[in-house]
Amino acid sequence: MSQQQPNNPLHGLKLEQILVRLQEHYGWKGLDAEIKVNCFYNNPSVKSSLKFLRRTPWARAKVEALYMQTFCQ
Numbered sequence: 001m002s003q004q005q006p007n008n009p010l011h012g013l014k015l016e017q018i019l020v021r022l023q024e025h026y027g028w029k030g031l032d033a034e035i036k037v038n039c040f041y042n043n044p045s046v047k048s049s050l051k052f053l054r055r056t057p058w059a060r061a062k063v064e065a066l067y068m069q070t071f072c073q
Helices: 015-034 046-055 057-071
Strands: none
Touching: 015 046, 015 057, 046 057
16 A cells, blocks of 8 residues: 655655765765764775665664755755
8 A cells, every 4th residue: 555645755766765865965974974883984885885774774864854854954
């Protein structure tokens, strides 16, 4: 069952899409400056960052908040 979520700006976006768009906007150094997590500092890649963010809810929440702050206002 598909429910509409008109007030959720992240509805329909995958974590990979969010991460790629943030990385294109900020770069890895900029992401590390905004969100201090090792996956953005130590040998960063989309694949390794996704693996970490999927296992770490607090880090994922920070990435989603940065996305909304950057692109949804």
